[in-house]
Amino acid sequence: MGGAKVAIQTMVALKQVSVVYGEQHALRRVNLQVELGEFVFLVGATGAGKSTLFKLLYGALRPTEGEVWVLGQPLHQLKPRELPFLRRRMGIVPQHYPLLSHKTVWENIAYGLRAIGYNERAVRERVAKVLALVGLNLQARQMPHQLSGGEAQRAAIARAIANNPPLLIADEPTANLDPDTSWEIIDLLMHINRRGATVIVSTHNRTIVDRACQRVVAIDRGKIISDVPRGGYPIELDRLHATVLL
């Protein structure tokens, strides 16, 4: 097993985690701990390793070395047949939200619940609640192509939290959104956090990170270079970018 079992108070724990693709290190000896109820921004430039780290968190990727604990479960050792049951306790918003184009917003959210065995009555209840939470009541019968970018992202978030998971991870949820809409999405995620869920969001949007004033973990070339409990976009990343530009 290696290492003591992580208490459930700790939602996510990465211990000396490395991921290597061929000769290239996507992550190098990363240590990270996220506690119950935290809101964490994971920031870094494109290719820094944010998406790799997210894939580790929902078990789409296994670490080359180190330990990944999520909700008290050792993901690095979890059997494939056990993974779905862990994912039911997590909300996952992938970078490219695959709303199903032939289903309405309501059906998109219901689809996820039905796939994990909810009965129709529970589906109706959960979908209504979650639509109200993300503010998409009026768009419930609309098709994805009729939604704005922000509404589509809200629908993807609604689907992720429909099962009322204690942990929500969102990979670049503000990508391709204008500043106002980006802030609306972050505001929604912070609202979900205040209701009790632990939220981890990856982004490289400096404005929203500065404005939200939450814990910020900066990653660069596969290494965590700063971890600030409450702050803005890390100055270390700015310095690195400036060096690269020079």
Place this chain on the structure above:
Amino acid sequence: MIDRVHFVLQETWAILRSSRAMQAAAISTAAIALILLGAASMALSKLDAIARALPNEFEASVFMQMSTPREQTLQFKAALETMPAIAQVTLTTREEAWEAEKQKLASEVNLADLPNPLPDKLTVRVHDPAQLPAVAEQIAQSPLVDEVIDSRKELQTVLSVARLVRWIALAIGGLLLVSALMLIYNSVRLTINARQNEVQVMALVGATLRSIRLPFVLEGMTQGALGGVVAALLVLLGASALSDYMVRQWAFLRDTPSGMSPILLITSLPSLGALMGGLCAWWATRRYVRI
């Protein structure tokens, strides 16, 4: 549980409604392969039934001259029974044979007023099949005997035809079966690709691998089963038409025993198709559906 079954069936139906051209191609190829397999099975079963109905290798049929009196026939029978090579001799009198023939053809023709054209028949069984040709030849030399039929030649012909049919059917059927399986595999693979978003959503919300894969396996089973139903119906129609034609051409075929039962064919081909389609689809999902 019911909700889960309902979801899986809904997904299967959604899959079957999409990419109809590919579904049709997979079903028709499966049907063609199974038609060949079904037709070969029916032919082999018929040949096997004919072979079993023929006298076995230990027997020869001895037809007496029409002019041979019954008393001489009985003396001849007794003489044959003393021969060391012969194990048993059975007499079928011309009256018994005619009565049986009248009953067999009763539904088609009235033979009651016709004179009996049949001779007495002795069925001679030997201890060792190798002795049969010599015994048959010796019996045929008697002036009381009209004809001796040693059934080994017919049996050999039927068996060699059966062997030929079996090999041809196995070769062509095997090739077609492989192509049908590959087409079902490919069809399921394309469906998985077309439904990548659904697969990803199900995986992310925590659906089990089994419930994600099951609709695709059911797709393959449905394609195979539908191919089997089409094949069974076409084989039965074809066999019926061919049988009618052959009986019109060669009247003696009317008396041959029937082969495989239509019910067995109608149940076995779709079941075989479903099994193969399901296995193919399962193989495709093992390879292309991951969480």
